[in-house]
Amino acid sequence: MLNKTSPAHDCRIARTREELDEVYRLRYACYRRKNSIDPRADERFTDPFDEMESNFSFLVRDAAEQALATVRISVVNPARGWTDSPAQHVYGDHPELIRMSGESYVEASRLCFGPQARRDTFVRLLGNMAALADFYEVGWLVACPRVEHAETYQRMFGFQPLAAPRQYYGVKFETQLLGIRRQDLQNYVRGVKPMTQAWMQALASLAQSAVLPAMVSSLAA
Numbered sequence: 001m002l003n004k005t006s007p008a009h010d011c012r013i014a015r016t017r018e019e020l021d022e023v024y025r026l027r028y029a030c031y032r033r034k035n036s037i038d039p040r041a042d043e044r045f046t047d048p049f050d051e052m053e054s055n056f057s058f059l060v061r062d063a064a065e066q067a068l069a070t071v072r073i074s075v076v077n078p079a080r081g082w083t084d085s086p087a088q089h090v091y092g093d094h095p096e097l098i099r100m101s102g103e104s105y106v107e108a109s110r111l112c113f114g115p116q117a118r119r120d121t122f123v124r125l126l127g128n129m130a131a132l133a134d135f136y137e138v139g140w141l142v143a144c145p146r147v148e149h150a151e152t153y154q155r156m157f158g159f160q161p162l163a164a165p166r167q168y169y170g171v172k173f174e175t176q177l178l179g180i181r182r183q184d185l186q187n188y189v190r191g192v193k194p195m196t197q198a199w200m201q202a203l204a205s206l207a208q209s210a211v212l213p214a215m216v217s218s219l220a221a
Contacts, residue, residue, distance in 0.1 A: 011124055011202070014059040014070070015211050020050070022067040023057045030112035036171045047170050049074060049109075053213055054082035057110070058128050060121055068117040070110065071125045073132050077104040080136075085109075086169040087144055091177050096162040097142075100179060105140035106133045109169070120194060126157060127198025128206075133182050134199075135206045141185055144168055144175035153178050157195070158188030 014023045024044035031037040031045055049055045049072065060069040074085035078101070085107040091097040108129050113121065133141050143153055153159040159178035168175040180188070189195040206212060 010061045010065075011058055011128060011205075012061075013209065013211055014057045019059055020057065022061075023059050023070045024050075026059075026067045026070050026114060027110055027112050029114070031171060034173075036173050045110075049084075049086060052084070054080070054084075056132065056212075058125060060117070060124065062116070066116070067114060069113045069121045069125060071108050071112075071129070072110040073129050074107045074109065075104075075132065075136050075138065076101055076107065077136055077138060078102070079104070085142075087142055087177065089169045090144065090166050090175070091163055094163050094177065096179065097177065100140045100142065103140060104136070104138035105142045105179070106136070106138050107142040107144070109144065111145070123156075123194050124198050124202075127195060128202040130182070130185060130195075130199045131202035131206050133185075134203055135212065139182060141180050141182060143178045145178065147174050147176050150176045150178060158185060 012019070014020045021044070024046045027045040028037070028040065028043050032039065037045060050057065054075045055072055056075075057070060057072045059067060062068055075082050076085050083101070086109045087097055087107050088101070106129060108126070111125065129141060141159070143159060145153055147165045150161065154161070157180065159180045161176055162179050163177040165174040165176045167173070189199070
């Protein structure tokens with residue numbers, strides 16, 4: 001259970017060697033708690049998507065710069081030549097993902113929390129997912145949470161189930177393909193202040209970021 005009192009202060013795209021190492025260590029600890037991955041001598045959990053230009057790992061730290069949570073967002077946008085994401089290796093043959101791939105989407109993966117993370121950290125990370133969807137003007141948001149967590153995405157953010165559960169990329173548990181159009185998400189959370197605030201704050205931060213490739217014209221103007 002996420003802690004209600006530990007503060008979550010800083011959320012950034014992990015780019016330095018130190019920040020990325022924190023991401024991989026936090027992932028490993030998170031997935032090993034439920035034996036979702038095999039033990040590794042280096043106690044790091046990474047995969048080839050971490051090396052791709054179209055993938056961005058967000059890291060949340062507290063005031064003492066201790067890692068609290070992380071999520072990786074993959075951007076699929078054929079116009080940019082960005083066509084791969086973890087879901088493609090699980091649901092790539094499914095008509096719903098094929099349809100979304102023909103447009104564009106962002107996918108959240110490797111969502112992990114430390115034991116000291118706060119409940120609102122989840123909303124903060126999803127705010128960054130929505131902001132990145134705005135930043136790159138994609139049509140859809142996609143998530144493949146554990147089956148037992150899918151209802152939370154549906155209730156809190158309006159995601160819809162699109163396919164039956166399958167074992168997810170690189171882990172030992174089953175996930176369900178969920179999706180929502182960007183505009184539908186905006187309408188769904190319009191009256192939910194914590195999410196709209198997290199979304200707008202994240203978008204403002206991304207607009208000033210020096211690490212995102214190929215800023216969209218509407219934000220660069």
